[in-house]
Amino acid sequence: METGLTGKRVLVTGASGGIGSACARAFAEEGADVVLHFHRGKERAEELAAELSGGTVVLGADLTREDEVDRMFAAAGSLDVCAAVAGVWPSADVPVWELPLRRWRATVDANLTATFLTARGFLRQLEGDGALILVGSTAGLLGEAGHADYAAAKSAILGGLLLSLKNEVVRKNPLARVNAVAPGWTESAMTRGHVSEEQVGRISRTMALRKIARPEDVARQVVVLASPLLSGHVTGQVVTVAGGMEGRVIHD
């Protein structure tokens, strides 16, 4: 199916990670020119660039830092699409009454503030009918005990930020769109050690599909939302990629 992404210039943040690298590969398969962002994983991003061949640009930035984000967009050149994939899930289960302010601030920064700075940088340079895709989480829809910081940040991305941006981007270009994906448990470095067969058995009790997502499952939805041909009249929407998850098991 034609996506209309051939020759489009696409920035993928977090392209050094599991879901981001799958997004970069999926955009490259559609003939897009992909700009790969990394934070600490320079080698992983460079390996991916070599795999995707000729002309793939690799850029590093801590997306919680305004100066680094500005430098990244200056170096990226003109962009048509941005997939804001980068994010951090602190794995330690800590209830709110024990949650240090330091972790709260770091998690909100690495997810919500990084997404705001990425969206701002992308929209400042946008001239055409671009597409922005945000990445939330089922934690932002259902909450996540022990991870209120992450759930709150992802909820803000999928709610107030997405819905405000949806109505703002049309001031830049009447056909500009912004959408989001909300992945559930997905195989990646982020979930390593949390998705053994036994753990998936437990996690998937509220899911119709009793498996976790592969990064490609999320990446394909990102590409569909980015496509002006497949999603040209879709904006402000959240696509949940979580095997039909209905909620959380709270008690055994």
Ligand SMILES: NC(=O)c1ccc[n+]([C@@H]2O[C@H](COP(=O)([O-])OP(=O)(O)OC[C@H]3O[C@@H](n4cnc5c(N)ncnc54)[C@H](OP(=O)(O)O)[C@@H]3O)[C@@H](O)[C@H]2O)c1
């Ligand atoms: N895996 C899941 O189950 C799951 C579920 C729901 C939502 N998500 C969301 O999906 C997105 C991708 O996650 P993933 O599973 O692919 O995890 P991952 O493999 O750990 O990738 C995370 C990415 O974020 C980047 N990053 C982290 N902190 C950053 C910072 N301060 N500045 C810039 N980049 C930073 C990392 O860069 P470096 O590695 O280069 O440092 C990496 O590329 C995240 O937003 C995550 O919250 C994941």
